[in-house]
Amino acid sequence: MLVRDRMTREVITINSHTPILEAQKIMKDKKIRRLPVVDNQKLVGIVTYNDLLEATPSKVTTLSRFELTYLLSKMTVAEIMKKMVITVSPDTPLEEVALIMKQNEIGGVPVVEDSKVVGIITESDIFEALVETLGVEEGGSRITLELPQKPGILHEVTGIVKKHDVNILSLATFYDEEHPQFRYVVMRVAVRDPGPLVEELSQHPEIVVKHVWVSPEEEV
Structure with a gap:
C-alpha cells in the first residue's frame, strides 16, 4: 500500500x-x-x-x-x-x-x-x-501463533487452514526483540467456531497457539 x-x-x-x-x-x-x-x-x-x-x-x-x-x-x-x-x-x-x-x-x-x-x-x-489490513471490521476469529524462525513454517500454517476450508481474512507478522528465535503471527479467519482449526494447529510440534478471540456478533 x-x-x-x-x-x-x-x-x-x-x-x-x-x-x-x-x-x-x-x-x-x-x-x-x-x-x-x-x-x-x-x-x-x-x-x-x-x-x-x-x-x-x-x-x-x-x-x-x-x-x-x-x-x-x-x-x-x-x-x-x-x-x-x-x-x-x-x-x-x-x-x-x-x-x-x-x-x-x-x-x-x-x-x-x-x-x-x-x-x-x-x-x-x-x-x-x-485496521483494514488486520481485517478488524471483517469479523471472524483472531488467532495468534508463535512460530519458530524456520523457512516454510508459515506455509505449513496456511496448509492446515486450507484443510479446514477456511478463508484467511488477514495475516500479519510481528517480532519480539526479547525472543528473536520466534515470530508471532496474527491471523484472522472467516469462521466463528475456530475450535477444530485451533486443535489441529496446536497438535503441530512447532506451532504454539498463544491466543484465540472470536469477534462479537455485532461486529460481523
Missing part, C-alpha cells in the same frame, strides 16, 4: 503571510491540526496546532484581552512555522511513512510531487490502514 492510496488529496494550505488568528480559525473550522505553508506554489513550511498554542501569550501575562488580540492579529505564520519540512512522495510505502512519523515524533507529513503539494497523510490515515 502506497501513500497515494491513503493520502488526503484536497489539501488546505495557507501562505506565510496568513495571520496566526486566521490559521487558528481555519484549523478549528476544518477540524485539522496542521497546515502546509505554500508561497508561489512552493512548500516553504508547516504550522501545527501546537505551534499556534505555543505562540499564544500565557494566561499570566499582564496584557489585556484587547492587547492580546491586537498582538496576535499582527503575527503571521511566517514567525512560527517550521521551515525544515519532512515530506514524502505519493509512491512512498505506507510502512515507511509510519516509521518516519515515529522517528521524528510527528503526526502528519505533506505529500509532494514535482515540487508541489499534492496531498497530506496523517497518523489517522495510517491507523485506518492498519
